[in-house]
Amino acid sequence: xxxxxxxxxxxxAEVQKKNEAQAARNAKDAERxxxxxxxxxxxxxxxxxxxKLKDDLKDIAFVLGLSLEGNKDxxxxxIKSHFGSHPNLSEDPQY
Numbered sequence: 001x002x003x004x005x006x007x008x009x010x011x012x013a014e015v016q017k018k019n020e021a022q023a024a025r026n027a028k029d030a031e032r033x034x035x036x037x038x039x040x041x042x043x044x045x046x047x048x049x050x051x052k053l054k055d056d057l058k059d060i061a062f063v064l065g066l067s068l069e070g071n072k073d074x075x076x077x078x079i080k081s082h083f084g085s086h087p088n089l090s091e092d093p094q095y
Contacts, residue, residue: 036062044094049076060095 036059045060052060057075058068066078083089 032058035059039063041094049079063094 032055039059039062043059043063045056045063049057049060054072054075057072057079060079061068061075064079064082066082068075070078083095089095
């Protein structure tokens with residue numbers, strides 16, 4: 001009986017740990033969304049897309065009105081495709 005209780009407690013601890021990790025991710029996402037909402041036309045992005053972190057690419061995608069879904073390579077492709085479709089953006093100092 002003691003073994004079963006120990007295993008049950010270990011499973012509960014593991015579930016709690018996963019829930020806490022998910023809550024931390026959700027809080028980080030909410031914080032980043034708030035930062036994105038505050039971004040305006042004066043937000044300047046510099047540097048190569050390939051060197052940016054995924055969250056930074058999501059910031060650019062957000063400002064451009066693109067989907068924030070996908071991995072880093074998909075975000076880069078989406079942003080580059082958008083710039084290809086809108087060549088006037090290459091003149092914009094924001095980008």
